[in-house]
Amino acid sequence: MTTLPGFVQALKHAKANTSMILITGATSGIGEATARRFAAMGQSLILIGRREDRLDALHAELSKTQGVKVHPFSLDVSQTASVQNWAKEHGALLKQVKILVNSAGLALGFKPVQDYEAKEWDTMLDINVKGLLAMTRELIPYFKENRDGHIVNLGSTAGHYAYPNGNIYCASKAAVRMLTECMRLDLNGTGIRVTEISPGMVETEFSKVRFSGDTKKADSVYAGMTPLTADDIAETIVWCTSRPRHVNVQELIIYPTDQASPTLVKRH
Ligand SMILES: NC(=O)c1ccc[n+]([C@@H]2O[C@H](COP(=O)([O-])OP(=O)(O)OC[C@H]3O[C@@H](n4cnc5c(N)ncnc54)[C@H](OP(=O)(O)O)[C@@H]3O)[C@@H](O)[C@H]2O)c1
Numbered sequence: 001m002t003t004l005p006g007f008v009q010a011l012k013h014a015k016a017n018t019s020m021i022l023i024t025g026a027t028s029g030i031g032e033a034t035a036r037r038f039a040a041m042g043q044s045l046i047l048i049g050r051r052e053d054r055l056d057a058l059h060a061e062l063s064k065t066q067g068v069k070v071h072p073f074s075l076d077v078s079q080t081a082s083v084q085n086w087a088k089e090h091g092a093l094l095k096q097v098k099i100l101v102n103s104a105g106l107a108l109g110f111k112p113v114q115d116y117e118a119k120e121w122d123t124m125l126d127i128n129v130k131g132l133l134a135m136t137r138e139l140i141p142y143f144k145e146n147r148d149g150h151i152v153n154l155g156s157t158a159g160h161y162a163y164p165n166g167n168i169y170c171a172s173k174a175a176v177r178m179l180t181e182c183m184r185l186d187l188n189g190t191g192i193r194v195t196e197i198s199p200g201m202v203e204t205e206f207s208k209v210r211f212s213g214d215t216k217k218a219d220s221v222y223a224g225m226t227p228l229t230a231d232d233i234a235e236t237i238v239w240c241t242s243r244p245r246h247v248n249v250q251e252l253i254i255y256p257t258d259q260a261s262p263t264l265v266k267r268h
Pocket residue numbers: 024025026027028029030031048049050051054075076077078102103104105106107127131154155156157198199200201202203204205206207209230
């Protein structure tokens with residue numbers, strides 16, 4: 001039987017291990033699954049996405065079912081000035097962050113490079129690359145001050161291997177890959193860890209967004225094969241960030257078993 005002093009000790013230990021985790025793209029898919037995983041571990045969360053109704057629902061659910069502190073913010077990470085202003089306003093909160101998960105991102109369309117409108121390039125590059133940069137830049141000074149912090153960037157196999165009609169999305173993820181490597185070099189010696197997770201096909205809202213809400217097209221992406229789930233990736237993120245502080249998992253590429261490369265998928 002646990003004695004009262006033993007219980008108090010355990011509670012103190014649990015509190016000491018409570019961290020603040022900031023997740024962008026928390027309203028859906030990998031970001032949302034990661035929020036659920038960390039909440040189940042009792043961690044406090046800062047959740048970011050643009051859809052306020054989703055943030056409110058997740059906030060209510062996780063506070064109630066897991067009893068964790070959740071700070072939801074509707075913020076467009078591609079608006080650098082908004083990210084800067086938001087960070088200025090919430091410095092006391094950001095100072096407590098131990099892990100930043102940059103999951104906000106998207107692909108728009110699936111067509112040859114010459115068929116894209118400039119507005120579509122801008123959206124992908126502004127969110128996937130500049131959004132990740134804007135948020136990370138705000139957190140690094142606190143991580144440096146604390147001599148502790150972990151940056152987890154969602155790259156993609158699309159950043160490692162080109163595929164037809166992938167062009168701008170592939171380029172944006174190749175930029176994430178290179179930025180992640182450079183961050184690791186620039187931050188070496190600070191105690192800050194930097195990890196890139198590069199998944200293959202994960203069934204989330206990703207394809208629905210890519211095909212502008214066409215669910216038939218989106219569903220056909222995963223037809224006859226078993227894709228990864230958002231929780232498969234969330235579990236990996238939790239694993240990477242829970243290694244001892246002297247261990248930095250630099251990069252992980254994760255495919256579904258049915259997928260051998262971006263273009264080679266076994267459909268049964
Ligand atoms: N699914 C895959 O097959 C796959 C494979 C490799 C890599 N990835 C990468 O994994 C990450 C997560 O994707 P997912 O599969 O989870 O897709 P998802 O279900 O569509 O989730 C994307 C998330 O990003 C948020 N987001 C998009 N633009 C934003 C902006 N401007 N500001 C703030 N939040 C924004 C969305 O929320 P709001 O719409 O509410 O803003 C949503 O929460 C992305 O970086 C994606 O490129 C996905």
